[in-house]
Amino acid sequence: MQSVPRFSDMPYERPTPEDINNKAQKLISAWDGAVTVAEQTAIIQQWDDNTAEYETNHMLAQVHFQQRTTDPDAKEEQVFFDNLNPVVLENNLSFLKRVTTTPNRKALEEQLGSQAFALWDCFLGTFAPEISELSRQESKLRTEYSELLAGLEIPFQGETYNLSSMRGFYGNKDRSVRLGAQQAKAHAMESIAPELDRIYDDLVKVRHEMATTLGYDTFTPLGYRRMDRTDYDDSNVEQFRKQVREVVVPLAQRIYARRAESLGIPDFKFHDESVRDHSGVPCPDGDHDWMLERATEMFDTLGDDFGSFFRMMADTELLDLKSRPGKSGGGFCADIPRYGVPFIFANFNGTQDDVNVFTHECGHAFQNWSSRDQPLLAYHWPTTEAAEIHSMSLEFLTYPHMEQFFGDDAERFRTGHLEAAILFLPYGCAVDEFQHRVYENPSMTPDERAAVWSELESVYLPQRQYVDMPVYDSGRLWQAQRHIYGMPFYYIDYCLAQTCALQMWHAASIDRESAMTRYRALCKLGGSMPFTQLLSAVGLANPFDDGCLETVCDAARETLGL
């Protein structure tokens, strides 16, 4: 791997389709002539190096565009890569088909690990030329959904907002403000509900047809393959949701009851759910530069490896955290494989979210950095349910340092964060079970789907009561959940990872040093194993096993004094 220049000095080169094809063809011919395992291993490594170089340029183009969305040159590079995608996909299909069916497969798996082969099998099981028209339709519908939501205008208090700028109001201390804000959002969502029903109906039908064309009975197994799930299926996930219904839902009801009590609200409603007490949300004590200084101190205290990692990130411009005009919203962590380094993108807004987003993305980044010596690019990140363990765990593992950011409010921050982690699980499971029910019965009407959502709300979110929000009463709150449209079956990954992160929190409360050692070990393993194997490698309980949630919920109940 090359030494790391500053981000702004990283050379970017636009690859040509001819160059990509030539390189791919050369390796495919070499593969066809290769006989020994050593020859084949070398070809796979070369393919991996070519992919790393391509991905580096792709990532640089993407980040440049996110940093400067109004720059036409940056946009042109981004579009260029979008158009290049089919060329790369075709070459990958052709090469990986050969690799996965070679008689030497077993010996190659011993050299490179079997996880890459399992992932390649997944990839090959989700594509075929016969579904390319359906894939086009699916991505058109996704875009239609995103555009509809992005363009939604929400009039509130004499101004016009969009879905993300409304967020700040839902936790407002003034009850009438948060009620008004939720009603304004619901009203706007109602105006596009028929369109959203139609788009989802089309998406479900397109996805079902893709699945049956590829030989699956329903979309569910195809959706699992698209998520690279190689070691569990929908029955395991139902086992997990059952635990959430039995153990987490009752705890969540106690958290809400206490909130109602501390707010002095006898009639606790939907718009009160995200408010803990009258003191409002804790805020960090300083601005961006102050936060970076505190973060540097925090990482130094976490250990030399964390400290040097974080200084490397800061010194080479791999942190872009400030909001500014023209910069795209949101936060993410990307990797730049040519140098084996991650890149963190965020938009600080001066609230506790900054600390959450920052520790979360640093968790992803530290994992990626720790996995940089893994033999294949496929192992630099784990599959998504495992990837979120590193990020969510670091949010918990940095608890003892929160005084640096929040001063006297640190304890309130920790309690609020822990409660939010618990409260998320029932909602996440409702989103997941909804999708299972939908794809099992693809001929349901939009009204029948809405009835399923209402039924699931009564199971997972029994406290829920809307005040004058007819679109939610009709069972359509899920329409604002982007993953349901854009990334089917993704959502449960957050719940599975949160369950593991809660175990890390619990472990750290008993023996911090040993928890940190296990965390580092998990980061180093990267994506070299599937989800459940990663867990057993570092002694975390499997969320699909009975009793897993009971232990962490007991610990949380005790800490929260419930």
Ligand code: ZN
């Ligand atoms: Zn994440």
